[in-house]
Amino acid sequence: MRVLLGNSILMSIAIILLSCINLNSYSPLHLDPNQIESNYSDESTNFTNxxxxxxxxxxxxxxxxxxxxxxxxxxxxxxxxxxxxxxxxxxxxxxxxxxxxxxxxxxxxxxxxxxxxxxxxxxxxxxxxxxxxxxxxxxxxxxxxxxxxxxxxPSQALNLSIDTIEWTNSGGLNFEASVSLSNGKSRGIILEASSGSQGSYQLLQSIQIASDPGRRTITFDLGHPSADEVLLEAIPIGWSPSADSVNSSQMNVSEPLVNIDSILVEASFAPERPIPGNRVIASIFLENMGNYQAQSGYVLVISSSDQKILTETQVQSVMPGSNLTTDVSLPDWPVSDSVVLEVQWHTSGIKSSNFYSIETDNSQEGLYLPFDILAAGYGLLAGILTILVGTLVWRAVSTRTPSTSDFNLRETKESAKSLSKQEKTEIQCSYCDQRLMVPHNHAGGVRCPACSMEFVVGENDKPPHPVVRSSEDTLNCPECEQALRVKIENRPAMSRCPVCKTEFMAEAEES
The missing domain is CATH 2.60.40.10 (Immunoglobulins)
Structure with missing residues (x-):
């Protein structure tokens, strides 16, 4: 078995070798020259096809x-x-x-x-x-x-028109536009709505639509622009309409105005009679009696005398047939017996005003001083304390210090008690005729408690004093020329100038 297997293998190898020899001997006769060129050119040349x-x-x-x-x-x-x-x-x-x-x-x-x-x-x-x-x-x-x-x-025709337009105070400016496209394909369009004022335009709204052949209606709401005309334009997207197309439309508009007779402003003030410099509350009442909405605005309170704005506040819009009340503060009421105020309501480009004359309560006007009341209180307290201390010191000195006046104007309390027990004589004040009681043997200075003037009585051994004569009740001090009053019927009388303390004899001048 092994000998047969080995022989079979050898025979197979021989057959394979013979087949290869035959192929190599016959292949040069069957090669294509173009194929040989392509094989070599593909490896050496880059090309595109x-x-x-x-x-x-x-x-x-x-x-x-x-x-x-x-x-x-x-x-x-x-x-x-x-x-x-x-x-x-x-x-x-x-x-x-x-x-x-x-x-x-x-x-x-x-x-x-x-x-x-x-x-x-x-x-x-x-x-x-x-x-x-x-x-x-x-x-x-x-x-x-x-x-x-x-x-x-041929090109499709595009036609644009503004059909209806309305501008109301409550609903704003709105209009309906029609877009018409002739038979053909559905087209993309951009619609731009602009407001025009004095030749200049401002884009308000832009929308993009796909318009099918036929007619289509579109509504625009533009609010309350500042405009006197409206412009609507259709801009094709990637296509061209026919030459006879109408791709823009414009229309004049006018803003609805609130009638000045349809709005009302009133005011009340608390307190009814304000005190100058005090804070006052003004209640402002706004009423819209018309058919259009009064837009948001502001209220002014003005002093008519100098056109000074006392307060200003913003107010919201007021619907037709409704009213609004708001409170404002006037922090500093003017100083005047009667204050005339003008209350103004500015809304929708118009002004409504009303005048009020308010009487001022001046009964407490004196309480308002042009300085800090707290500082004045501290100063007053300090002054009172100073006066009290000074009074105490004066009393202490006067009870233990003898008189230092040349006319014995100051006496101790002990001497005053002893003199009160002495016999007294009635005299008259040289200045005001006030009757005074002095000790019988007193000689020297006397102070009148009524006019606080001083004069001398009972001293005959003193050196002679200057003599001043006049034919009237008034005369001049011989030292400082101060005008003094000594009645004629009381002369001759010893007088003392309250300014320079000079003593002199006042006599009546013989006519």
Whole structure:
């Protein structure tokens, strides 16, 4: 068995060797020279080979086409070479000079990519175009090229109009517009509503819609703009309407005004008779009796005498047939017997006002001093304490210190008690004729408690004093010329000037 197995193996090997010898001997006779060249050139040369994938050819999307539309031509391109390359699709009308070239698309070996180019339709009817795939590194390569045609219909007509418009005080400015599109495709449109004032426009609202063929109504709410006209424009998105289209519409508007006779402002003040400098509360009553809403505004309280604004406050809008009450504070009431105030309500561009004459309570006016009352209180307290201390010191000194006056004006309390027991004589004050009681043998100075003047009685041994004579009750001090009053009927009398303390004899001048 082993001998048979070994022989079988040897025979098989021999047969295989003979087959290989026969193949090698016959293969040179069957080699293709082009195949040999290709085998060697593929290894030594890089090249690209662009072809249409699967023979699909050029495809056009976006039809049916209308004048002004933009369609897209595309093709699936395969690179069967061994090197990467970049291509682009070029479209050119046969009857025109315009050229449409798409993006440059890189394609690697063995890959397939879509190459596309948008192009525009310029005329109605049959539009013929040439196309070719351009290789960036080899512009003259025209392996992929051809032509095609597109049936183009006239442009669709777009018409825009403002049908109704209304501007109310409560609802604001709103209008209805109609958008009409002729038969054809659904189109994208941007609608822009603007307000115009004195030739300048401001965009208020912008919306984008897809308009189907036919008529469509759209409502716009614009609030309360500052405008004397409204402009509505339709902007096509990626297409062109026909030349006879109307893609804008405008209309004059006027803002509704509140009648000045339909609004009312009234005020009351607390307290009814304010005190100057005090805080006063004013209750403002606003009423709208008209058909339009009074917009939010402000209230002023003005002093009519100097047009000074005493207070200002913002107020909200007041609906038709309603009212509003608000309180404002006047922190410093003017100083005057009668204050005339003007209360103004500013709303919706108009002003309503009312005048009030308020009587001032001046009974406590003196309590308001032009200085700090607390500091004045401290000063008053300090003054009282000083007076009390001074009084105590004066009393202490007067009870134990003898008189130092030349006319014995100061006496001790002990001497005063002893003198009160002595016999007294009645005399008259030289200045005010007040009757006074003095000790019988007193000689010297006497102070009148009524007029606080001092004069001398009972001293005959004193040196002679100056003599002043006059024919009237008044005379002048011989030392300082101070005018003094000594009645004629009381002269001669010894007098003392309260200013310079000079004593003199007042006598009547003989006529």
């Amino acid at each position: 662009f072809t249409s994938s699967g023979g699909s050819g050029l495809a056009v999307s976006g039809e049916p086409g209308y004048v002004g539309d933009t369609l897209v031509a595309s093709m699936m391109v395969t690179n069967s070479g061994n090197s990467s390359g970049t291509v682009s699709l070029i479209i050119s009308p046969i009857s025109g000079d315009e050229i449409f070239q798409g993006l440059q698309i890189p394609i690697s070996p063995g890959s397939t990519r879509e190459v596309f180019t948008p192009f525009k339709l310029s005329s109605s009817g049959t539009n013929n175009f040439d196309w070719r795939v351009s290789v960036v590194d080899d512009p003259d390569n025209s392996q992929l090229q051809g032509n095609f045609s597109v049936e183009v219909m």
